[in-house]
Amino acid sequence: MTFHFQQAFRAFILLAFTVLIIKLHMTGEITKLINPKYEGLSKTAAIIFLILFFIQITRIWSTKKTSSHSCNHDHEGSNCGHHHDHGNTPFSSKKFISYAIIVFPLLTGFFLPPKVLDSSIADKKGGMAILANKKQKASEESTETGEFDSSDPWLEEQPLTGENSTGETSFIEDNAIPDLEYKNLMSKEEYDQLIQHLSQTDRIVMDDTVFATYYDEMSYDLEKYKGKEIELTGFAYKEEGLEQDQLVLSRFLITHCVADASVIGFLSEIPGAANIEEDTWISATGVLDVTTFNGVELPIIKVTKWNIVDEPKEPYLYPISIKIL
Structure with a gap:
């Protein structure tokens, strides 16, 4: 019997991906990386990795007869025409780079816990400029069409059930929308x-x-x-151009995964805002007003009551999907 190290390493990689996905689901950290809508897909991926692992195990050992098989096509390092690798060719720098690329997400997944996106990421994504652009785009679309466009991607956002921060049952629960497996799902009638x-x-x-x-x-x-x-909860974000008593109460919206995260939020006028550190989670109540930032009209909340709260268990927002009946 001949032991093939590279085949064994490939089996280990498949098993490691399986364990990593299961770990993320068991700890609940999977929602820090992907929209819950895709949890079923990620579980399916774990099953596929596990099946491939068991198949790969059969390639770790071979008899001399099977290891010295002949073929009519070329293998890497032999006298054949096409160049695929059965995993038995000598280790090379090219292979090292390939394995390193595959192993890197495993190392980060096991040894670096998922970090919740914060104000530093909001700043890199554009911060207030992004919010102003979204408002300007919304105004232009409203002017052109004269009505609210229900086909716009921004209309397909958020879960459907839950309680508000005062403990009161939300409008959606009052209207008895079914408790679906994926709670960001609703009919057009329910959306209206x-x-x-x-x-x-x-x-x-x-x-x-x-x-x-x-x-x-x-x-x-x-x-x-x-x-x-208006009542809301978000993390504090600040940038140049804001007044001393202003900050943005922000949230990240995840459409598919953290790679496509976008920041949304409300410019807020809070007494003592200068003493509030960025990334502090705040629950606030205030009155909606309108202000201008960089020439664009934006909503502003004149906060009348606020308090610091812990980071929510689910810090991200997720899109609503409208059912096609």
């Missing part, structure tokens, strides 16, 4: 009810379930919501 509720309420509660959807709707018509009371 959500928007109608926003238009009629005098107190806007920015639950994680509706944060981005409400944010987008309000961006289309700031005057319509001016003067309404």
